[in-house]
Amino acid sequence: MPKIVAVTGNEAVAEAFRQVNPDVCAAYPITPSTDLMQRFASFVNNGKVKTEMILVESEHSAMSACIGASAAGGRVITATSSQGLALMWEELFIASGTRLPIVLGLVNRALSAPLNIHGDHSDGMGARDCGWIQLWSENGQEAYDNTIQAFRIAEHMDIRLPAMTCMDGFIISHSIERMEYLDDEAVKNFAGEFRTLNPLLDIEHPVSYGPLILPDYYMEFRRAHAEVMSKVSKVVLSVAKDFEKISGRKYGLFETYRLEDAEIAFVILNSAAGTSKDVIDEFRNKGIKAGLLKPRLYRPFPYEEVGEALKHLKAVCVLDRADAFGASYGPLYIDIAASLYPYKERPLLINKIYGLGGRDYLPEHAELVLNELAETAKTGKVKTFKEYIGVRE
C-alpha cells in the first residue's frame, strides 16, 4: 500500500534513493541539495541501504568517483546544486560520453556571482547540452517519481546514459507537501537488479575506458551518442507506462494542461507551472481559452511532439527561470522556437524571464502575461519579444 506523507522535496528524493538502494554514492554538500544528501547519508550510516558512501573534497571529485564506480559496474547516484554542478561540468561529459547510467538529483539553484542560494534554473540549463538525460519536476511527488523512473531510463540497455532529475531549490526542496510513497518492494521490483555492461571489475573480460579517439573516429562516437539520444523518448514513455501500473500516476514527455482547445498558452518548467495552472483556471472561468505545456523530458528535447502540441495556438509565452546572456532569448524559448519553426502556421512566440535567484513567481505575474497573450492573440501584434518580469527596472 502506498503511504501518504507530508515531506519536503529533498526528503522525497532521498527516500527514492533509499528504496532503489544503489551500490555507490559519492557526493559533496551544497545548498539546497545538502539536506537531500544528509538524509541519504544517514540511511547509509544507519544500515538502511547497502550503498558505499564516498565523501570527497569537491563536486569535481564526486562526479569523478561516480564515473569510476559506474565504470566498475555499480549502480551509482549523487546529488548537487548550482556551483556544484558547474564544478562537475567537465566530468558530466565524461560520464555521458562513456555511457555511464549515473543518476543525479539536481536541486536547481542560481549560479554565482552574486552569490545566491535560491531556486533558479541556470545550473540545469548550463548542463543541458552535456549529453545527459534531464527530467524536470513540478513538485516533490514528481521529483520522487522521476527519480525512480530515471534509473530504469538511464540503465535501459538501448540507452546507458546518465540522467539528472531537477526540482526547484527551496520552493520544492525545502517545502513540505502531501505526497505518496510507494512500497519499498514495489520500487525495488520496478528498478530491478542493476545490469552491468562491460564492467571494469570483470577481470575475466578486460575492457578499456576513456581511450584517445582522434579525428578518424571521434565524429562517429558523437554521432552514435546522438543516435542513442534519439531513442530516449520511446524508453521514457515505456518506463512511464510501467510506472503508472505501480503508482496510478501518468507521465509523458511533457504535461499539457487545458491545451487542446486553447488559443493562448504558457510553456514553463517546474514549480511555477503549478502556480500558473491555478491562474489559467481563473482565466478559463472568464471565458479566455488559456492552457499550458510543462516540459518533463527536457534533454533530449522532444521537438516534434512539442511542436505538434503547440502549433494550433495563437500566442504562446515561454517563461524562463534562467537567461542566456548574449543569446537574445532564454534557453527554453530557443527550444520552443526551434520546435515551432518547421510549421508554416504557428503561434506568435514571446519570452519572459522570471524568478531569477528565487524571486517569487506570483499569480499576478501569470495574470499579467496571460492578459498580454490574449491581447497579442486578438491583434496579431507582439509588444516585445523578450522581457524580464517581476524586476525593478
Next chain:
Amino acid sequence: MAETLEIRWHGRGGQGTVTAAKVFADACLSGGRHVQAFPEYGPERSGAPLRAYNRVSSKELRMHCPVLKPNIVAVVDATLLDGIDVTEGALDDAVFIVNSAKDPKELREKLKAKPTQRVLTVDATKIAIENIGRPLPNSPMVGVLAKVSGIVSLDLILEDVKKSFGKKFSQKIIDGNLEAVKRGYEEVREG
C-alpha cells in the same frame, strides 16, 4: 472552512515556528487532505524575523508561492507587531492569533483589525515556560490553530506532536509539549 485554508506565520528564528507549521500540516493530512508547509528562507539567524506558511485543501495544491491572502495569521512573537504589518493581505474574515498576555481587545486596536476580522490572544510563552521550561511558544500556538481552524481535532494534533517530537526528545519534553498544546487550545481568548 474555505476550499483552501491559507495560514501565514510570523515568528523569529529559534522559536520553532517552522516546526509548528510542519506539525500542523502533518496533522491535517488525515481525511485525504492536501497540505503544504514552507518557510520563507533568508539568513537563518536566531532571533531574526521569519515567515512560514501553510496551505490545507481538499484539492491538490499547485500554488508554489508565498501565501498572500491568509485566512489565518499566527504571530508567534508579538514584538514583531512594531516592525511588521502582519495584517497585510489578510482576508476580510481573517483570524489573527497573537502570542501575548495582553487582552485581545488591546491587540485588536494595535492591529487595526477590521470588525469582520477576529483577534485572539494566548500567552503561549508563559504556557511554554511552565510546561517545557523554555520560551518556545510553538506548541501552544499549534493548539490554538487546531481550535480556530476547526479542521483537525485536538487529539489528532496531540498524536502528531507525540510522533514528531518522539524521535528527538525525552519523554519529559514530549509531555510538556503535549500539555502546552492542550493549554493553548483551552486558554485562547477572543476580543
